[in-house]
Amino acid sequence: MQSITTSSYSVHFNDLAYKALNQHLDKSGYSTLFILVDENTFDHCLPGFMAQIEGDYHFEVIEIEPGEVHKNIETCTQVWGALSELEADRKSVLVNLGGGVVTDLGGFVASTFKRGIDFINVPTTLLSMVDASVGGKTGVDLGPLKNQIGVINQPVMVLIVTEFLNTLEERQLHSGFAEMLKHGLIRDKGYWSALKSLNNFDLIDEFIHDSVVIKNQVVLQDPTEQNLRKTLNFGHTLGHAIESYFLASESHETLLHGEAIAAGMILEAYLSQQLTGLSQTELDEIKGTFAKRYPKVDFSEDDIFNILGLLKFDKKNSHGNINFVLLESIGEAVLDIRIPQDLYFPAFAYYKE
Structure with missing residues (x-):
């Protein structure tokens, strides 16, 4: 390569x-x-x-x-x-x-x-x-x-x-694969579609190269994360909060990064459907793709409250505002979206369905 x-x-x-x-x-x-x-x-x-x-x-x-x-x-x-x-x-x-x-x-x-x-x-x-x-x-x-x-x-x-x-164990491979799927969601619908149809990791080399190319294109345009580079954080605002919560919890098994981000991407895709024009069809496609590869995380109501409490520590925040990266469609991301408080629990309800 x-x-x-x-x-x-x-x-x-x-x-x-x-x-x-x-x-x-x-x-x-x-x-x-x-x-x-x-x-x-x-x-x-x-x-x-x-x-x-x-x-x-x-x-x-x-x-x-x-x-x-x-x-x-x-x-x-x-x-x-x-x-x-x-x-x-x-x-x-x-x-x-x-x-x-x-x-x-x-x-x-x-x-x-x-x-x-x-x-x-x-x-x-x-x-x-x-x-x-x-x-x-x-x-x-x-x-x-x-x-x-x-x-x-x-x-x-x-x-x-x-x-x-x-x-690596297969669980670790799936964790990394979540980030590759993210690259398709934010930049390249064709790449997303190709990854969706990948049934095993035997042919992963060329896709790794493609993912590095995609990330490099973003970073070259915005090396210090002022604008475009923020798109790489799709799924990470809620995903990092989930990962942090499970890392600190004594009653939950720790999640791998990609497992937490996969859940975060489903949640943030739901918010995208509500706020930035992602179609219901594409939302269901995103959820179905991640649901096939990643076990569903069990969130209690208390878990959700605690996870939402961690959002204030997200690195994209500014002036007290929690800023999300959402999708207009698969392959098209939009920056700095603020989420109405009454949408968080419906997002988790959609994830649990």
Whole structure:
């Protein structure tokens, strides 16, 4: 697959990824290569990755615990401490080998250590390949609140090696697939239709490339999320609130990001039908598509009240207003929509039907 050029770096795929990495390392003159992994990627991805690196370099591996619950400033402090103890300097590079937690957190750590060192992202989950690979968003959660602390800073390069997907459970693949479906909903009805008919993940490589192209087109036009880039947040206003609530709850099983966003997209599609012209036919099509792939989340009335209470923390908010991205139709998104309070519970009722 052809490499994709962003505003300041390239996304390379499979064999071209390792070729680009080795060429870069050969000419970079890095003092030390630090590789950030979690327990899963240490076991399943690191050996294969290391086997592809040519040349004699000074390596250090830093391991963190897996999962969204560890995407916080405390983990950052541990990684900063490890970098310092291992004598990292400003000519070091941090290679983030893992899913979205590793790439988001690792990018933030690198961006702030000694006021910034180079980092390279090697996403190993479908979600991180299609979502975190482009845009330069780095950061961590504040308690259960998603991505409240961070900076936009670009990696040196991103390497997408799709064989890493073989290490994932199907549930993780479906989580990433939700973000791909979102790309179709906000930008490309034909892409949405093609993804809808995909019955397994054997042919996913080209679709990953297409999703990265779509996201890159958006980010190139609006790198700092002033307007168009907000469309990438469709389903995320309610979806992030759902994810945060279930992450903090002791009585509910934690949801994967894509599972929460899938629910958020159904809810926000309902709001779109009520407010911005999405047809009933397309609303039902969206709900049916997600219902086939994602188990229904059970929301009690108390759950809904608590989820709605978290909306005030959404990053798109301004001047005390909660701003939604909604759809005019499949493939056409509209920004900064305010939701009447009396529509939230009907949206959840539609989701439950």
